[in-house]
Amino acid sequence: MNPGTIRKSLESSGLRCTPQRFAVMAFLMERPGHPTAAEIFEAVNRADPRCSRATTYNNLRDLVQAGLVREVAVEGRAARFDVKGLRHHHFICDRCGCVEDMEWYDVPRPPRGSLGKRTLRQCEVIFRGLCAKCAVSGADSGVRSLRSSVEEHLHVQRRD
Amino acid sequence: MNPGTIRKSLESSGLRCTPQRFAVMAFLMERPGHPTAAEIFEAVNRADPRCSRATTYNNLRDLVQAGLVREVAVEGRAARFDVKGLRHHHFICDRCGCVEDMEWYDVPRPPRGSLGKRTLRQCEVIFRGLCAKCAVSGADSGVRSLRSSVEEHLHVQRRD
DNA sequence: ATATCACATTAGATTTAGTCTAGCCTGCTC
DNA sequence: GAGCAGGCTAGACTAAATCTAATGTGATAT
Known part of the structure; x- marks a missing residue:
């Protein structure tokens, strides 16, 4: 990845290209795979x-605000x-x-009227399940947090 | 909401109906609007x-694991x-x-082959933007964390 | 060249959100 | 009525992220 590209995308988003900012951006570019802030x-x-x-x-916050970087929140874990x-x-x-990329496809907009006075900026689809590594290894290896382990449909038929 | 219903759904998920568990569940049912654990x-x-x-x-964890409750992670904020x-x-x-419910509609499955060895449990769509209240009030009222403001065109100044 | 100003950065303290520990309680089973 | 399992509690603890107050940097104005 050409350093000029990073500098340019920073500056065209109104962010000064400081060494630290550059380093964060460069790291994210050359290491896909959704690292945490700590990493x-x-x-x-x-x-x-x-x-x-x-x-x-600070720089992560700025990069997210500038729209150059996306933050993905994960239940019970670091972003x-x-x-x-x-x-x-x-x-x-x-x-x-872990977070992995999935091929893009268009998501239908919400049905007419369901938006009310809200302003829509983005629709994204989150897929959940087991990543290739975990699906294969079967046995447990670090489950700990609030997560749904039961298949989605087998419960609560609640009438309201 | 009939107390019997809560007891039954707890028990049919294999959870004992203790006063504390019942209270958590009852609170969630009678107060929709996605409270945080602290609330x-x-x-x-x-x-x-x-x-x-x-x-x-503990009870929230159990309820999520049992599939009775859903946890929604929000960037930079409590679940x-x-x-x-x-x-x-x-x-x-x-x-x-804040988190609000949106009318359900079917989400297309990921395209063939894009799943690899992964196991899919759930697809969900997350909509982002401004809720009715924030869209109207315009001015700032509590933004603080890593959030995308790109296409948002309304530059909120943090700290004043 | 220097004063000034806005933006960046720093170490470390602090806050927030959630988890863990160790011990007690309760109600079932033998 | 002892043993046991699951559930509960207060409060210590941890991880993740933010804040604070001071310092650095570099562009522009004087």
């Missing part, structure tokens, strides 16, 4: 100890980040919490 | 101080919970972080 901080800080934790978080490149959806593993 | 704890504990924080979290009743999607407000 990003650790990597960037190891490469150049001039980048502190607060700066990493994960990826560069907003080609459009894609996300797959979240119930077991290990 | 649930506060309400349930105020109504009956015999329910501790740990118990609230929110709702009873899994009628199928619906979720709308998350960029500004205040």
Whole structure:
């Protein structure tokens, strides 16, 4: 990835291209796979100890606000980040919490009228299940958090 | 909401109907609007101080695992919970972080082959934008965290 | 060249959200 | 009526993220 590209995309979003900001962005680009903020901080800080934790978080916030980076919240775990490149959806593993990209396809807009006074900015699809590694390994290897382990449909037929 | 219904759905999911568990479930049913764990704890504990924080979290975990309750992770904020009743999607407000239900409609499955060795349990659509209240009030009222403001055109200044 | 100003950065303290620990309680079974 | 399992509790603890107050940086104005 050409350093000029990063600089340009930062600047065209109104962000100054500081060494720290550049490093965070570069790390995200060259390491797809949705790292957590802690992983990003650790990597960037190891490469150049001039980048502190607060700066990493600040820069992530700025990059997300500028629309260059996407944040993915995962139940019971740290958030994960990826560069907003080609459009894609996300797959979240119930077991290990990893986030993977899924091929893009269009999501139908919500039906007329269901939006009310709300303003719609984005629709995204989240897929859930087991990632390839966890699906294969079968046995448990780190399940701990609030997650639905029962198939979706087998409960609550509630009439209201 | 008939207390018998709650007891029955707990028991048919293999969960004993304890007073604390019942209270958490009842609160979620009678107060739709996706409260956070802290709100649930506060309400349930105020109504009956015999329910501790740990118990609230334990019960939420159990209810989610049993498939009676759904957890919604929100970027930069506490998770929110709702009873899994009628199928619906979720709308998350960029500004205040609230979660609202959206009318259900079918989501197309991921295209053939894009799943690989993964196991799919669920597809859900998340809508993002501004909730009715925030869309109207325009001015800022509590934005603080990593959130995307790109296409949002309304530049909220953090800190004042 | 220097004062100024806005933006960036830092170390470390703090807050928030959630989990863990160790012990007690309750109600069933033998 | 002892044993046991699941459930509960207060409060200590942890992880993730944010805040604070001070310092650095570099562009522009004087």
